């Protein structure tokens with residue numbers, strides 16, 4: 474009775490906010506180069522923390538039949554396992570939106586990171602990605618690896634314009650021979666590797682400049698939009714998605730590996746910007762586009778049923794299973810969706 478009285482008194486006073494549930498405020502994702510040096514260091518330290526933390530069971534070791542050692546590996550494992558069900562499908566962007574938001578939560582809840590997931594606006598760097606602040610040897614993720622010749626035995630053609638291929642030589646992840654534990658390709662066995670990059674400045678300038686981003690934003694409906702984001706599985710008909718993956722990963726870097734790409738921490742900055750392009754496209758006509766979803770449910774299979782808002786999404790042990798409809802609005806914060814972040818700026822049609 475006395476406690477109840479006290480609550481009523483509190484609610485009537487300045488502490489009103491404690492009684493009326495106010496919706497949470499979205500956290501704000503910012504472009505990497507706009508972070509202060511100490512904010513960049515906080516982010517990199519949180520990434521190092523997830524890389525060092527032991528994996529969650531049952532995938533994790535010990536005892537593990539796989540190479541899932543670190544908490545970070547849980548994410549890479551999830552991506553490898555679902556590679557053929559979340560690329561070149563209608564839920565490609567929705568799944569990767571959830572994946573990046575899941576990583577953001579891991580950094581915040583498990584490693585004390587207080588910021589939001591930064592993004593890489595590649596349109597600012599497309600003219601020369603080698604000079605990107607994201608690749609800075611001191612405040613960024615380090616740059617290219619030394620030259621490795623084309624592999625003549627590979628069934629996959631070399632990425633045009635590739636310039637590196639070896640272990641990265643600078644930045645916070647250089648000199649580590651076991652920072653990557655899974656892959657290459659779909660291998661889930663323990664295979665300690667360094668982080669590799671194989672920059673292709675020409676591939677990046679072709680697909681990551683503002684012109685390609687504008688072409689993407691100008692698409693009339695989600696089906697076309699998604700198709701232009703992903704492009705065709707061909708170096709001659711790629712899109713902004715492949716532009717970032719092959720521009721940084723080339724033939725030998727993890728970023729160029731369809732399965733193991735999240736093993737490079739830059740993956741999440743690239744995918745945050747792809748997500749920002751989608752959110753920007755949605756913002757151009759929100760009443761229609763916040764519910765517009767379509768595209769094949771099976772990889773590149775135009776006869777498979779179109780994906781709908783009730784299509785299921787899973788990130789394995791890293792988060793709770795949900796649906797496409799739940800992630801359509803990035804700043805829903807519990808009102809019609811569980812995501813709760815936004816961007817400091819969006820692209821507009823020029």
Ligand SMILES: *[C@@H]1O[C@H](CO)[C@@H](O)[C@H](O)[C@H]1NC(C)=O
Nearest residue numbers: 678679680682683684685688
């Ligand atoms: C955009 O510009 C780049 C570099 O100038 C060029 O290679 C590419 O073909 C252009 N893309 C489009 C869609 O116009």
Ligand SMILES: *[C@@H]1O[C@H](CO)[C@@H](O)[C@H](O)[C@H]1NC(C)=O
Nearest residue numbers: 696767768775776777778779
């Ligand atoms: C998927 O939807 C598109 C229009 O958004 C339509 O043209 C296509 O026929 C549909 N595909 C299937 C398999 O129903």
Ligand SMILES: *[C@@H]1O[C@H](CO)[C@@H](O)[C@H](O)[C@H]1NC(C)=O
Nearest residue numbers: 771772773774775776777778
């Ligand atoms: C494409 O999807 C349809 C419908 O689900 C299925 O019958 C067909 O076998 C699939 N094609 C391939 C090549 O998997």
Ligand SMILES: [Cu+2]
Nearest residue numbers: 552560569734
């Ligand atoms: Cu992916």
